[in-house]
Amino acid sequence: EAGVAQSPRYKIIEKRQSVAFWCNPISGHATLYWYQQILGQGPKLLIQFQNNGVVDDSQLPKDRFSAERLKGVDSTLKIQPAKLEDSAVYLCASSLSGGAVYNEQFFGPGTRLTVL
Amino acid sequence: QKEVEQNSGPLSVPEGAIASLNCTYSDRVSQSFFWYRQYSGKSPELIMSIYSNGDKEDGRFTAQLNKASQYVSLLIRDSQPSDSATYLCAGSSGTYKYIFGTGTRLKVLA
Numbered sequence: 001e002a003g004v005a006q007s008p009r010y011k012i013i014e015k016r017q018s019v020a021f022w023c024n025p026i027s028g029h030a031t032l033y034w035y036q037q038i039l040g041q042g043p044k045l046l047i048q049f050q051n052n053g054v055v056d057d058s059q060l061p062k063d064r065f066s067a068e069r070l071k072g073v074d075s076t077l078k079i080q081p082a083k084l085e086d087s088a089v090y091l092c093a094s095s096l097s098g099g100a101v102y103n104e105q106f107f108g109p110g111t112r113l114t115v116l
Numbered sequence: 117q118k119e120v121e122q123n124s125g126p127l128s129v130p131e132g133a134i135a136s137l138n139c140t141y142s143d144r145v146s147q148s149f150f151w152y153r154q155y156s157g158k159s160p161e162l163i164m165s166i167y168s169n170g171d172k173e174d175g176r177f178t179a180q181l182n183k184a185s186q187y188v189s190l191l192i193r194d195s196q197p198s199d200s201a202t203y204l205c206a207g208s209s210g211t212y213k214y215i216f217g218t219g220t221r222l223k224v225l226a
Contacts, residue, residue, distance in 0.1 A: 033214075042120075042204050042216030043160065056213055091159055104150065105214060107159040 002027065004108030006092050012114045018080035021111045024073065025094030031055075033105060034067055034077050035091040043091055049075060050097075079113075087115045119145050120207050122217035130225050135192040137203050137220050142186070145207030145215050149181060149188045152204040154219065160204055164190065195224045 005024040013019050025032050035043035048056040052072040069075040089112050093105040119142045129135045148167040152160035164179040166172045172179045178191040202219040
């Protein structure tokens, strides 16, 4: 079974530029998550989708971050404009269903973003 | 109090010993708990999940949950140098959102 796919794996941009990340979840997984992991910290949830609807985006900086999952499968996360503090690893994860206690999440390889 | 707390370490144990990793949590995180292993530069990998009080064993790993004390732990028996990594504890809240601790760095000394 293929795992969660993400691209690109690395990205270096100047501050105030824009960047987009792509994620394809495990086949059949209804719930998709985007996390931000800053070095030395645990992952922080940015947004959670159930199929193509947003379940939780309370920690998404909406003035600069946006995400979509139009057909309920793959998803894109965009930052515009980027700030220095956005330098982090952006992780995508998926689970069979977010609405269950036993919702084990599986992570993709991540995208390491460096903002100069 | 942080929602999920872990000692950042590093925790150093000799090869072959038992490594004990601990995690405490607040009232906001109450339903299910997960342990992830994260090697440097890699993404988190699920090791164990536990939902009810008591112990759950899987190979060299044992997860322990004590909801009265709001405490969850991971024991690694016969630790190997390949177990050296950061171990992340996560709990899920009422909305099934994961909240992660900052992780404990484990070093297994050969």
